[in-house]
Amino acid sequence: MSNANAAAAPAGLVYLDHAATTPMLPAAVAAMTEELAQVGNASSLHSAGRRARRVVEESREIIADAYGARPSEVIFTSGGTEADNLALKGLYWASVAADPRRRRVLASATEHHAVLDCVRWLTEHEGAVGDCLAVGQAGEVTPAVLADAIEADPDNVGVISVMWANNEVGTVQPIAELAALAAEHRIPFHSDAVQAAGQLPVSLAAAGATALTITAHKIGGPVGVGALLLAKGAQPVPVLHGGGQERDVRSGTLDVPAIRAFAVAVQVATGRREDEAKRQAALRDDLIAQVLAAVPDAILNGAPPGPDRLPGNAHFSFPGCEGDALLMLLDARGIACSTGSACTAGVAQPSHVLLAMGADEARARGSLRFSLGHCSEQSDVDALAAAIGEAVERARRAAR
C-alpha cells in the first residue's frame, strides 16, 4: 500500500487487537520523527520555544476542532489513564472543596480500571462514597439508572463518570442523555471516550459533558500522549503540581513530538471516520457471521451490531473454553486478540465487565475480544474464521 495514511501490522500477523493499540499512521510517524529532531521547550520564551509552542497550539486547535472543544479546553496528558485520574480525582476534590457534602462518586460497573480504581482509591483514602451504576445485559447504562442514582440525593454527588464506549464489549452509552441528567443538578460529568474517539462522532460540546478522556494510540498516534477535554469553567484540583502548564491543571513539560503526531493522527482519523466506520462495521459483521458459523454455540456479548456498538468490536463467549487457552492457540497461529480482562501476575481474572453484565464466572473466563482497526482487511477476518473452530475444539478438550 502506498497511501501515506495506510499502515499495516507486521507481515504475517493477523492483528485483531486494535482496541489495545493500533499501528501508528505513517503520517504520524513522519511528523513525530521530524519533530524529535527539533529543539525547544514550549514554555521557553526564545525563538526555539516559540516554535515548539506554535506546534503545540496548532495541534491543540486541530484536536479541539475534531472533538467539539475550544483550544483552551484541551489539556494534554500522558494518556488515557492520567486523564481519567485527573478527571475523577480532580473533579471530586473540587466538588468536595466547594461543598463538603458532595462525596458520592457515580461510575458505571463496566468502566475501565483507570476509572474504577480511582473511585476505589478515593473511597479508601479520600472519604468518597463510591456508587456503582448497574448495567443491562448488553452493558448499557440507561438514563433511568443514572437518574435514580442521582435522585437518591442530588446534593451529595461530587462527580459522575460513564464511558462513551466500552473497551471490552464495545457498547456505546447514551452520553448526551446521561450528561444532561448530570447538568440538571450541576454535577460534573466525565466520560472516558478513549475507545470511541476514532470510531464515533465524539464532541465535548454536543455531549454537554464536563470532561472527556481521549488518547492518541487508539487512533493511529503514539503511545504516551492523550488529553482531557475539559469544559471551560471546570477547575479540577491538579494531580500533578509543577510549572503550571495546561491552565495550571496539568504541570509538566509538553511532549511536542508526541502532541504533533497526536494531532496528525486525529486529523487523518477524523477525515475518514465515517468511511472507516462503515468499512470496519461491514468487516466486523462478516467476522461475527463467520465465527458463529464455525462455532454455532458462541455467544456475541454486548449490543447487537448497529449504533449501540463500536463498529470495530466483536466480543464472544465460547462456552466450555478458557479464554487464555484460546488466546494462546490463536497466537500460535499468528492471530492476535485479547481476553480483554485485567491481569494480576499475568493470571487472567474473569472480566468485571462481563460479570457486571450478568455473565457467570465460567462464561466471563471463556471470552475473547476481536477488535478491528484502520488497517484491518478481509484476509484478517478470513484467517480468524479458518482457525477459530479448531482452536475452540482444542480449548474445550483442555478445559475438561
Next chain:
Amino acid sequence: MTTLRVLAAMSGGVDSAVAAARAADAGHDVTGVHLALSRNPSSYRTGARGCCTLEDARDARRAADVIGIPFYVWDMADRFHADVVEDFVAEYARGHTPNPCLRCNEKIKFAAVLDRAVALGFDAVCTGHHARLEPVPGAPGSTRLARSVDPAKDQSYVLAVLTGEQLSRAVFPLGDTTKDQVRREAADRGLGVADKPDSHDVCFIADGDTSGFLQRHLGSAPGDIVEADGTVIGSHDGSYGFTIGQRKGLRIERPASDGRPRFVLSIEPVSRTVTVGPAEALDVRQIEASRPVWSGCAPPSGSVRCHVQLRAHGDVHQGVCEPDGDGVRITLGEPARGIAPGQAAVFYDGDAVLGSATISRAS
C-alpha cells in the same frame, strides 16, 4: 530428531530457564508457561527463596523473551491448593511427613499441566529438574528415569512417583549437567537469572515456619510426649509439629535417665502421643510402603535386590523389595534411621529408577 511441541514450565529460576533454552536449541517448538500456584501471589515466598511470586513470574517472562519463545501464565492455584497444600496439611494431621515437591510433580506439573498441554496440542512438558531419561535396556523405545550427573542436585527422588506414561511426555534437558554448568550457561546466554539463588523449603509457607503454618491450619491439639515405656515426660501443642527422627525443639525439661539425647520415635495422631527415645530405637529394617509405581521396570513378581532411598537427598541403602498385595515390603541390609511415614521409598538399580512407593510403616 523429531521436533516436538514442548511446553516448558518456567518457575522464574535458573534451571527451568536453561532447560527451556536447551529445548529450543534442540529444535523443538517451545512455549514457556509460568504456573501461578498461589491464589494470592504475595502470600508465597518473596524474592530469591520462592517459586511463585510476582517477581518470579516476571523473571520467567524475561527469560522467555531472551530465549525468544512465547510465554504465558497458567493459573493452577486452585489445583495446587487442593492437591498439594491441602494434602500437605492432611498428611501431617495423620502423623505423616509429606513431600510437597513430589506431590506437585505427581499432581500438578505432570498431571494437570501435562493433561492441559496435551489437550492443547503439545507433545511434552519440559522442566528444569536435575534428572535424566535413559533408554530401558532390552525395551526399545521406552525410557526410564535416572539420577542427574550432579549428585548434590539430583532430583530423581521427587520425580520417581511419575508413571512410565508421564515420563514418556517429560523432557529433562539438564540431567547431564551440573548446577555450576547450568549457571555458567545461563550467564553465557544472557539470562538475568544466572545468579539467582536456589529456592529452598516449601514454596507455599511464606516465612519458612512449617510448624506455625500447620498450627494455623490445624489449630492447637495438645498431647503428651512419652518415653517408650509410657512415662509422660512432656507435652506439646500438636503432634503434627514433629517428624520421626527429630531431636531439636522437643522442649523436654526432664533429662533422660541415661543422660543421652532423645529423638522422636513415633507419632500417634489419634491419641496425639509423641513417643521419644534413644537414637538406636530409630533403627529400621522392615518397611511397608503403599501405592507403588514401577516406571523403570515391569512390576516385579518376586523379590528384587536394589538400592533404596528413603528421603530426599538421603542415604542410599542396600535392600530387597517385594510386592505384597497392593503394596511393597522392603527389607534393608543394614538398619536405616528415622524413617518417616509419608515419605517416598525410591528403588534404584545403580543410577536408574525402578520405581517408588509411599512409606506407610517402618519397624
